[in-house]
Amino acid sequence: MRQELSSREQWSSKLGFVLAAVGSAVGLGNLWGFAYRSSEGGGAAFVILYLLVVLVVCLPIFVAEFSLGRNTSSSAFLAPIKAAGSNWAPLGWLFIIAPVAIASYYAVIMGWTLDIFVQSLFVGLPDDIDQASKIFSSINNGNRDFIGQIFSLLLGGFIVSGGINKGIEKINKICMPILFILLVFLVIWAAFLDKSGEGYSNYLFNFDIKQLTNITTIRYAFSQAFFSLSLGIGIMVTYASYLNKKSKLPSQAIQIASLDTVVGLMAGLITFPIIFTFGLGETIKSSTLATLFITIPTGLGQYGLAGRIIAIAFFGLAYIAAITSLISLLEIPVSTLIDKFGLKRNFSAYATVFIIFLIGIPSVISTEFLANVDSLANILLIAGGFLVSFLIGWVVPKTLDIELTNSGSSPLVKTYLKFSLKYVTPIIVAAGLIVSIYDLLIKWTNSI
Numbered sequence: 001m002r003q004e005l006s007s008r009e010q011w012s013s014k015l016g017f018v019l020a021a022v023g024s025a026v027g028l029g030n031l032w033g034f035a036y037r038s039s040e041g042g043g044a045a046f047v048i049l050y051l052l053v054v055l056v057v058c059l060p061i062f063v064a065e066f067s068l069g070r071n072t073s074s075s076a077f078l079a080p081i082k083a084a085g086s087n088w089a090p091l092g093w094l095f096i097i098a099p100v101a102i103a104s105y106y107a108v109i110m111g112w113t114l115d116i117f118v119q120s121l122f123v124g125l126p127d128d129i130d131q132a133s134k135i136f137s138s139i140n141n142g143n144r145d146f147i148g149q150i151f152s153l154l155l156g157g158f159i160v161s162g163g164i165n166k167g168i169e170k171i172n173k174i175c176m177p178i179l180f181i182l183l184v185f186l187v188i189w190a191a192f193l194d195k196s197g198e199g200y201s202n203y204l205f206n207f208d209i210k211q212l213t214n215i216t217t218i219r220y221a222f223s224q225a226f227f228s229l230s231l232g233i234g235i236m237v238t239y240a241s242y243l244n245k246k247s248k249l250p251s252q253a254i255q256i257a258s259l260d261t262v263v264g265l266m267a268g269l270i271t272f273p274i275i276f277t278f279g280l281g282e283t284i285k286s287s288t289l290a291t292l293f294i295t296i297p298t299g300l301g302q303y304g305l306a307g308r309i310i311a312i313a314f315f316g317l318a319y320i321a322a323i324t325s326l327i328s329l330l331e332i333p334v335s336t337l338i339d340k341f342g343l344k345r346n347f348s349a350y351a352t353v354f355i356i357f358l359i360g361i362p363s364v365i366s367t368e369f370l371a372n373v374d375s376l377a378n379i380l381l382i383a384g385g386f387l388v389s390f391l392i393g394w395v396v397p398k399t400l401d402i403e404l405t406n407s408g409s410s411p412l413v414k415t416y417l418k419f420s421l422k423y424v425t426p427i428i429v430a431a432g433l434i435v436s437i438y439d440l441l442i443k444w445t446n447s448i
């Protein structure tokens, strides 16, 4: 089944692959999604559910995506067909539609991030929450966010056109260490804020047992886990297709998932102390998307020059995290255009960003539209996760066997993963999917 294309690039080292996968996983989802989803009432219950989903559901799916990619050595669109025949073509299509949809609004949020970064650097921070809201709506309404969106897409296209080693791997090797240093610095800084304790307790220790069965909290936990780990839409399939046969898939899945989760939790340790120290708790309860872009600059604005420096570090960090995620989203359609149609990488990269730009126009114009595409895309991820686990657990379990043997996995790990992907993961994801669709439909019908 394995078809080696001699021209297919490979990661230059294990570290290169892990950094690229972590670069994809760690993004605005960790900084922005984690903060707003846990602040919307779920609190610690959300964090617990999220961790459970990561452990029980996402880790096996990670290995499943890796196996599929490495075994078929093909991009996400072709991998399901190569593994299980043309009946599985719809999964390939899902692997194209979902990343394009996500990239279309992801680039818009990147544009906001860049705008606030540039403002912090050259102009300064807002004096109060009203001014911050005004600044955000001036970014958000009109033509200004087109600039940030187009810039981000072009930058992403440029990096991806450089290929696996000289583009994706190189940028991650530069960006990921900078990101971790900034993150640790910001967590320490936030710990010394006046009301950091109150921030932590509202985030991690605000435990309400009823929230564990709240269907919105459950949907958020599933969405956050899949979105944050870049799982369910073939990114890990695509990245693993550039792997050599020897690397150990299960342990790499654990490394990537743990790093991503640690970053998610650390982001909360930054945002919550800021929010509570500056008395912005009420503002975030009523907002979702805008949390990061209104409250953080307002809070830091009260801190003079030091605050401005922190704002530059924070939004710089967010942008770095986002660009390494955006390129993973772009790589899926780009690698498909290359593999299936034999197009040149350069052309594929810029054609892809152009199409994504067009699809993203409504999200630039309406934040509500953006939020709806986000909710819908998150459902697609969960659906993709279900199909991948079903494919590897039931349809082509041999693929998993071969790849785990090549990885030198112990019999215990093998048995666990095989059992999980057959009897545990698909069932829990199916339940999560049904609950999430139901919750979203209720939300949408209520808002009509």
Ligand code: TRP
Pocket (backbone or CB within 6 Å): 024, 025, 026, 027, 028, 029, 030, 102, 226, 227, 228, 229, 230, 231, 233, 235, 325, 326, 328, 329, 381
């Ligand atoms: N995981 C990234 C984040 O947390 C976003 C992202 C990149 C993504 N690739 C993805 C989300 C694939 C879902 C699927 O911001």
